[in-house]
Every structure is written in C-alpha cells, then in structure tokens.
Amino acid sequence: MDIPAMRANFAKAAAAGDEAPLWFYSHLFLSHPETRQLFPVSMAHQRDRLFAALGEVVARVDDLDSLVPILQQLGRDHRKFGTVAAHYPAVGASLLATLEHFDDEWNAALAQDWTAAYQLVADVMIAAADEADDEPPWWNAEIIEHERRAIDIAVLTLRPETPLAYLPGQSVSLETDLRPRLWRYYSPANAPREDGRMEIHVQAQDGGPVSSALVRQAGIGDVLRLGPPLGHLALDTGSDRDLLLVAGGTGLAPVKALVDQVARYGPERRVDLFVGARTEERLYDRADLERLDKEHPWLTVTLAVSDDKYSPLEQGDVGDVVQRHGPWRSRDVYVAGTGPMVDDTVARLVGSGLPPDRIRTEVFAPSRPSPDVDGEVTE
Amino acid sequence: MTAEVQAYETGDRRLTPADVHSVRFTRGTMLRPGYNEVEVDRFLSRVGHELARHAQEKAELRDRVQTLQKQLGEVTVIEPPSDQAVRILAQAQLTADNYVAEAEDFSRQITSDARAQYEEQLRQARESAGAIIQAAHETAAKMTRGGTPIGDADGATLEQLQEQVAYLKAFGQAVRVQLRSYLEALITDVESEWGRADPGALPARPLPAATRSGAQAGPLNVAAELQRGDDRKPGPSANGVEIQGTRG
Incomplete structure (x- = not known):
C-alpha cells in the first residue's frame, strides 16, 4: 500500500469539507436505498463525524496497534445501529466513488490500495461485531x-x-x-x-x-x-483511599453511582460528596442525597449554590466550596460536571497539593451524541 | 453391415441424427427375411444409450441454469448513480438538514427565553421573600427590645442567647475544620511516609525511647482509632451545619 499517496488522496476529499461526506452519503443512499433508514433525518452531524472518523483511521493507518482497538470498538458499537456485514461492501463502494470524485489524479493503483485498506477495516469491524454477538446489539x-x-x-x-x-x-x-x-x-x-x-x-x-x-x-x-456501556470514570478498585466526589449539574449521575458502589460493594471508607448548582431549585436530587447522607455514616453530602444568595446552603462555585472544606491531599478524587466546573475544581485541588494522578474527571455535557475514536464520550 | 454401423459400434463416437438417417442394415437370407436381427438389436441399444445420455445432460444443464439464475438474482448489478442524481439528492438532504437546524434553533431560542424569564421571576420572588423575612426579623427584634426582655433563670436576654448560639456554632465549625485538617494531615503523613515504607528497610537499631513513646506513637494511635472507629462521620449536629437548610 502506498500510504502517502492514499493520504494525499484523502486530503483532497477532506479539503472539500462538507461536500465530500455529502457526496458520499448521497451516493450510498442512491446505490443502496435500504441504508437510508439507518440514519437520522438530519445528516448534518453525521457528516462531520464520518470524515472525522475516517481522518483518524487514515492518520493511524500505519499504526495498527492503536488503530485496531478503535476499529473493534467501532464495529461492536455499530451493531446497535442495525449495521450488518452486508452493509460494509456498500459503504466501501461509495467511499471509493467519493475519493475518486474529489481527485482528478485518481488512478487504478489508488483504487486498489483503498479497496485493500477498506477491506482490512471492514474485516476488523465485522470480526469484532461477530465476537460480541453473545450480547444483544441493543x-x-x-x-x-x-x-x-x-x-x-x-x-x-x-x-x-x-x-x-x-x-x-x-x-x-x-x-x-x-x-x-x-x-x-x-x-x-x-x-x-x-x-x-x-x-x-x-x-x-x-x-x-x-x-x-x-x-x-x-x-x-x-x-x-x-447501547453497550463505555466510559472511564470507574472507581479505582486497587485503592481503598477515602474519596472526594465533586459533581455539578447532571454530572451527579456517575458520581452517585460511585457512592452506590461503595455502599453496596465496599470497601467502606469515608466519602465526601460535594454537589453544586446555581440555585436551590436546581439541586434536583436533593431529597435522595439527604437520605443517603442519613443512611450512611461514612458519607457526608455538602450542597452548594453559586447564584442564590438567600439560600442557607454553602455559597460559591462548587470547586471553591470544596477548597474551603479541604485539605483533601489524602483522597482519591472524582469530578464530573461541565467543562469549566471540572477545570476550576481540578486546578484548585492540584493547587492545594493533591497529586494530579489521583484525580479522575468526566466533562459532562448535557448532550453527548457519540464517543470519539478513543471511546471517550465527552464532547 | 455398412461402414457407418461398424463405426458407431466399435468407437466412442456419439450417435448423430445423420447416423440414424443413413443407417443401413444387412439384408436377411431367404430363411430369415428382413434385417439382420443382431445388427438391429445392437443399434437399438445404442439409440437407447444415446437418449439416456441426452436426458442426463439435459438435467445437468437445467440445474446449472437454475444455480446461475439464483446467483444472478442475489447479485443484482448495481449501476453506480449518476453524478447528477447524487447532486440532486445532496441538495435535497441539505434542504432537509437546514429545516431541522432551523427548527432546533427556533426551539433553542424559545426555551432559553422562557427559561430566562422563569429564572428572573423566581429570583425576584426569592429576593422579595428574603426582604420580607429580614424585615420581619427586624420588627420582631424591635418588639422584643421594646417589650419585656425575655430572660431565662439566669437572667440572660434573648440577644445574649443568640450571641451564644452564634458563638457556639462558629466554635463548632472551627473545631470541625481543625480536626479534619489534622486528620487529613495525618493520613497524608501516613500515606507518604509510612505507606511507602518497606518493613525490611526499617533500621534495626531501636529508636530512642522518647521518640517511640512520644510524638510519633501518640498521633498515630489517634489516627488509627479515628480510622477504625465505626462512626467516622461527624455527629449529627455538625452534619446539620454542612447540609444546612434541611428546612422542614
């Protein structure tokens, strides 16, 4: 395979921006109308994602160690979309047609290389999907x-x-x-x-x-x-350090799951949970958090508001409130919330002497359409 | 017997229609009139073989045709769409995308406007409620000062009691913060200094008695006790300070 030539060819299609994936999907739907129902009505985001993913594949095509796991994950994850092995040749044909359409210097050698490369990609994805078939696709x-x-x-x-x-x-x-x-x-x-x-x-x-x-x-x-689960905010089971959990908005969800894990499976340890919101009304899970706080002697829940000056709760951004209650230098820390909230909290904790490798974070945007190629679901 | 008859009797050559048309049998004798019986029988057998062979070939060919037709049915030859068709569908898709994007944008504006209004009203309501409560407190304080001072057995006024409560609250908070910092520092110490220690690497020489019984042993035992304790959480009252506003 002439990888530089393939990259040059792909760059031409990528340079066409939205035109290239638009061409690709139109070609695919015309040649295989049955594939249209696998996609949403609006294809705008889909187009961004396709070429981003293809770009990653092309960038890593000479680094199979990092590429193969990505493709396997993609293959497994595509089962939930109703993708079957028969769809892969259809996609391959339209991909080739697209790469040809946007390259005036397209030639037989390129066609051969791309066919072989796509076959490789499809084989890995199909094999991973087949291996996962002891689980339902969704x-x-x-x-x-x-x-x-x-x-x-x-x-x-x-x-x-x-x-x-x-x-x-x-x-x-x-x-x-x-x-x-x-x-x-x-x-x-x-x-x-x-x-x-x-x-x-x-x-x-x-x-x-x-x-x-x-x-x-x-x-x-x-x-x-x-769909199948993924993500990385899992509790470090190799550590029994006390925990500091910090959540903003619906970032509370994964953090509350960690509290539940300690409650159900241990090992028992001290857990301090800080939950921040702008106003009291937005502390949507307060009743349950207060119940947990009463039930578990090892758990302390602190609620904070940043924009509700008459509230008797702790005042300030949750990162600030956490810092005021510190120090936390002996803890394992998990932070989930919006990007600025996570950055602020981590900066304060690291600033107060907590080793950064003990902090795990998840930026928790309200809407998360898809994982990136590394399987991260943050935006 | 003619040469042709002999040829298909002896060789592998297959029977042709021409063979059948041109076949000549040896005439019989006066005693046995007609064609030579042996030749006729041989020929008939030959014809029978040939027919059977044809039937078998026909069956084989029919199967072959069916298989091929089936394969053809599976692989419907897909004509690549024309550039024009692709362009038209692309245009249609873009139009649909724009409509969806517009609808989403419209919904975004409406919801964010509605939310802003809702939050503004809520904020105003909260502030006026806060102001009313504050005014009520002030009035109550004035009335208490103006009227008979409410005192307990020791004659302390309400104000003094309130001051005491505030002081105790602040004191409790300060003590909690102190204790927690102390405990955290200890745990950090234990982790950084003792957690890494390899027992085999400990000095064989016993430590001076003062060091053993003094500064090190003391805090560590406290830490161990605190860590082992069943109720490691601060008491309910202290906790109430953290989750303030568990208002009934």
Whole structure:
C-alpha cells in the first residue's frame, strides 16, 4: 500500500469539507436505498463525524496497534445501529466513488490500495461485531418512573428487558422512538442492581432534540434502546483511599453511582460528596442525597449554590466550596460536571497539593451524541 | 453391415441424427427375411444409450441454469448513480438538514427565553421573600427590645442567647475544620511516609525511647482509632451545619 499517496488522496476529499461526506452519503443512499433508514433525518452531524472518523483511521493507518482497538470498538458499537456485514461492501463502494470524485489524479493503483485498506477495516469491524454477538446489539429498556425534578431536569428509572452489565461511572448510549436514530450518552446513577433497574438524570438542553424529548415528552411505559456501556470514570478498585466526589449539574449521575458502589460493594471508607448548582431549585436530587447522607455514616453530602444568595446552603462555585472544606491531599478524587466546573475544581485541588494522578474527571455535557475514536464520550 | 454401423459400434463416437438417417442394415437370407436381427438389436441399444445420455445432460444443464439464475438474482448489478442524481439528492438532504437546524434553533431560542424569564421571576420572588423575612426579623427584634426582655433563670436576654448560639456554632465549625485538617494531615503523613515504607528497610537499631513513646506513637494511635472507629462521620449536629437548610 502506498500510504502517502492514499493520504494525499484523502486530503483532497477532506479539503472539500462538507461536500465530500455529502457526496458520499448521497451516493450510498442512491446505490443502496435500504441504508437510508439507518440514519437520522438530519445528516448534518453525521457528516462531520464520518470524515472525522475516517481522518483518524487514515492518520493511524500505519499504526495498527492503536488503530485496531478503535476499529473493534467501532464495529461492536455499530451493531446497535442495525449495521450488518452486508452493509460494509456498500459503504466501501461509495467511499471509493467519493475519493475518486474529489481527485482528478485518481488512478487504478489508488483504487486498489483503498479497496485493500477498506477491506482490512471492514474485516476488523465485522470480526469484532461477530465476537460480541453473545450480547444483544441493543437492549430494550422500559421507562418505569419519570419524575420532573426541575423545569428542565428529569430523573428516569429504566428497566432493561435483558441484563445490561456496566461499571458504576460508565455511560450507556440510548435512543428513543421520539427521536429515531439519534443516540445520546447518559450515565446510570446507580451501581448495577439485580433487577437491572437504572436511574438516569437528563437535563433538557435548549433545542436539544433528544434531551428535550426525554424530559418533556417521554413517559412511563415508553421503551428506549440502550447501547453497550463505555466510559472511564470507574472507581479505582486497587485503592481503598477515602474519596472526594465533586459533581455539578447532571454530572451527579456517575458520581452517585460511585457512592452506590461503595455502599453496596465496599470497601467502606469515608466519602465526601460535594454537589453544586446555581440555585436551590436546581439541586434536583436533593431529597435522595439527604437520605443517603442519613443512611450512611461514612458519607457526608455538602450542597452548594453559586447564584442564590438567600439560600442557607454553602455559597460559591462548587470547586471553591470544596477548597474551603479541604485539605483533601489524602483522597482519591472524582469530578464530573461541565467543562469549566471540572477545570476550576481540578486546578484548585492540584493547587492545594493533591497529586494530579489521583484525580479522575468526566466533562459532562448535557448532550453527548457519540464517543470519539478513543471511546471517550465527552464532547 | 455398412461402414457407418461398424463405426458407431466399435468407437466412442456419439450417435448423430445423420447416423440414424443413413443407417443401413444387412439384408436377411431367404430363411430369415428382413434385417439382420443382431445388427438391429445392437443399434437399438445404442439409440437407447444415446437418449439416456441426452436426458442426463439435459438435467445437468437445467440445474446449472437454475444455480446461475439464483446467483444472478442475489447479485443484482448495481449501476453506480449518476453524478447528477447524487447532486440532486445532496441538495435535497441539505434542504432537509437546514429545516431541522432551523427548527432546533427556533426551539433553542424559545426555551432559553422562557427559561430566562422563569429564572428572573423566581429570583425576584426569592429576593422579595428574603426582604420580607429580614424585615420581619427586624420588627420582631424591635418588639422584643421594646417589650419585656425575655430572660431565662439566669437572667440572660434573648440577644445574649443568640450571641451564644452564634458563638457556639462558629466554635463548632472551627473545631470541625481543625480536626479534619489534622486528620487529613495525618493520613497524608501516613500515606507518604509510612505507606511507602518497606518493613525490611526499617533500621534495626531501636529508636530512642522518647521518640517511640512520644510524638510519633501518640498521633498515630489517634489516627488509627479515628480510622477504625465505626462512626467516622461527624455527629449529627455538625452534619446539620454542612447540609444546612434541611428546612422542614
């Protein structure tokens, strides 16, 4: 394979911007109309993602050690979209047609190299998908509770029809019939239960199709589809240090799952949980947090508000409140929330002498459409 | 017997229609009129073989045709779409995308405006409620000062009691912060200094008695006790300070 030539060729298509994926998908849907139903109505975000992913593959094509795991993850994850082995040649043909269309110097050698490269990619993805077939491609899960906790926040309890194994702190993607083919990532707010029930916290993003539908339209009895779990905010089981957990907004979900894990599986240790919101009304899970605080002697929950001066709760950004209650130099720390909140909290903790390698974070945007190539679901 | 008959009797050459048309049998004798029986039988057998062979070949060919037709049915030859078709569909897709984006944008504006209004009203309500409560407190304080001072057995006024409560609260908070810092520092010490220590690397020479019984042993035991204790959480009252506002 002439990798430099392939990269040069790909660069030409990439330089065409949105035109190239637009051409690719139109070509694909015309040659294989049955593939259209695998995608959402609006293809705008899909197009960005396709070429970003292809770009990553092309960039790493000579580094199989890092490329193969990415492709395997992609292959496994694509099962939930209803992708089957028969779709791969269709995509390959349209990809080649696209690369040819945007390159005036297209030649037989390039066609041969790309065919071989694509075959390799498809083989890895298909093999990974086949290996995962002891698991269902997706899990149907019924909404058995739906509580509006704030104007734009709902807490949903889901019950998957078949068991879905995940680690506390991980995320699962989900799709609702209200917004077909749009998958978003949410973190269960509890450790796995025997009956499989999981709690998810949804904040409706203004104009966000999935989150708004989940908060305002979805109801008890609706069935969602869940994808396989991924994410990295898992508890370091090799450590029994006391914990400092810091959450902002719906970043509470993965952190609450960690509290649940300590409660259910131990090892018992001191856990300090700080939860921040702008106003008291936005502390949407307060009742349950106060219940946990009463039930568990090892847990201390501190609630903080940053924009609610008459509130008797702790005042200030949650990172600031955490710092005031420090020092925390002996703790393992988990932080989940918006980007600025995570950055601020980490900076303060590191500034006060906590080793950075003991801090694990998850930037928790309200809407998370897809993982990047490294399997991270943050935006 | 003619040469042709002999040829298909002896060789592998297959029977042709021409062979059948041109076949000539040896005439019989006066005693046995007609064609030579042996030749006729041989020929008939030959014809029978040939027919059977044809039937078998036909069956084989029919199977082959079916297989090929089936393969053809599976691989429907896909004509690559024309550039024009691709362009038209791309345009249609872009139009659809724009409509969806517009709808999302519209929804975004409406919801964020609504939310801003909601939050503003809530803020105003909260501030006026806060102001009312503050005014009520002030009035109550004035009335208490103006009227008979409420005193306990020792004659302390309400104000003094309030001061005491505030002082005790602050004291409790300070003590908690101190204790926690102390404990955290100890745990850090234990982790950084003692957690890494390899027992085999400890000096064989016993430490001076003063050091053993003094500064080191003391705090460590405290730390150990605190760590082992069943209730490592501060008492309920202190906790109430942290989760303030568990208002009934």
